[in-house]
Amino acid sequence: MSKPQPKPLPKYIKLEADRVTVTLTKPAELNGITQDQITLRAPTVRDVRNASKVANGDEEEREMNLFASLAEVGVKDLDGLAYKDYTRLQDGYFRLVYGDEL
Structure with a gap:
């Protein structure tokens, strides 16, 4: 019996050993700057x-x-994200923390 393969990484996630970068569906204001990506450190x-x-x-x-x-932004900045982008952020976080276990 073979080991199940992890799900492929979505295009909106760039995963590194110590961080994950998530591309948003639309730009958001983070720390007063409009950005289209959020990076979370491990x-x-x-x-x-x-x-x-x-x-x-x-x-x-x-x-x-x-x-x-982890993103070095305010909670209010995350509150302003589109829900779809927040779920992308959650996905990126879980892939960063749990890696191959997903």
């Missing part, structure tokens, strides 16, 4: 713990804080 345990502390058990809030920290 998280540390400290990043995840800090995001959890701030969120007080709210998983949605934890994820938003974590992504904002």
Whole structure:
């Protein structure tokens, strides 16, 4: 029996060992600059713990804080993304963190 192959990487994701860059469907304002991509650096345990502390058990809030920290943008910037682009960001994050396990 052969090992299942991971899903191919979507064209909107550029995955590197220590970061993932996600191309947005439409430009968004991030830190006051209009951009068509967001890059997340790989998280540390400290990043995840800090995001959890701030969120007080709210998983949605934890994820938003974590992504904002990894992208070095404000949570309000992520709030302004099209939902499709936010789901792309989630996909990129999970591929960065879990890699071949997907």
